[in-house]
Amino acid sequence: xxxxxxxxxxxxxxxxxxxxxxxxxxxxxxxxxxxxxxxxxxxxxxxxxxxxxxxxxxxxxxxxxxxxxxxxxxxxxxxxxxxxxxxxxxxxxxxxxxxxxxxxxxxxxxxxxxxxxxxxxxx
Numbered sequence: 656x657x658x659x660x661x662x663x664x665x666x667x668x669x670x671x672x673x674x675x676x677x678x679x680x681x682x683x684x685x686x687x688x689x690x691x692x693x694x695x696x697x698x699x700x701x702x703x704x705x706x707x708x709x710x711x712x713x714x715x716x717x718x719x720x721x722x723x724x725x726x727x728x729x730x731x732x733x734x735x736x737x738x739x740x741x742x743x744x745x746x747x748x749x750x751x752x753x754x755x756x757x758x759x760x761x762x763x764x765x766x767x768x769x770x771x772x773x774x775x776x777x778x
Contacts, residue, residue, distance in 0.1 A: 658773050659701065660684045663693035663719075664708040664735065669758070673706060676762050677769060690714030697726050704753075704772055709736035709743070720750060729753075731776055733768055735760065 660682050664670045667688065674684045685700070687693035690713045697705075705727070707719065714722075720729060729751045736743065737758040747755050753772040756765060 658682055658703040658777075660704045660706060660769070661687065661693065661696055661700075661702040662706040663687040663690065663711060664706075665689070665711045666708075669708075669735075672762075673765065676766065680766055680769075682769070690719045693719070694722060694726075697723060702727075703731065703776060704769060705732045706769075707732055707734055709734055709747075717746070720752070731772070733772055 660677055662670055662673050662684060663686070664673070665688060670686045670688065674686050677684045685696060685702075687696055690711050693707075693711075696702075705723070707723075711719070720732070723729065723732070730753050732752045733754045733756060734747050734752055735756045735758055744755055753775070754768045756768060
């Protein structure tokens with residue numbers, strides 16, 4: 656598998672858990688702790704999928720998505736968030752984002768959403 660994934664979450668435990676689980680599935684994964692580091696990596700490397708926390712300290716989630724879409728399609732994004740309100744889900748879907756996962760999330764659900772998103776991107 657050569658599908659590279661970039662994860663941004665301000666919580667180190669969640670970042671590293673996602674990295675570990677997806678690497679066990681054979682995916683190369685890089686992580687970022689801030690929106691600034693995340694966007695620097697987006698600009699300088701090619702990634703196939705992005706897992707993005709909706710709330711990170713230096714960027715409001717939607718602001719980060721607006722900047723991100725100047726470099727890649729938002730159909731390559733899976734959002735993870737503890738803000739599980741229906742309006743958030745509708746907004747994310749309307750932006751063309753691939754998928755949404757509420758925290759705390761099931762690791763098997765995450766793996767399935769990653770596989771499904773990558774299948775749709777490469778189809």
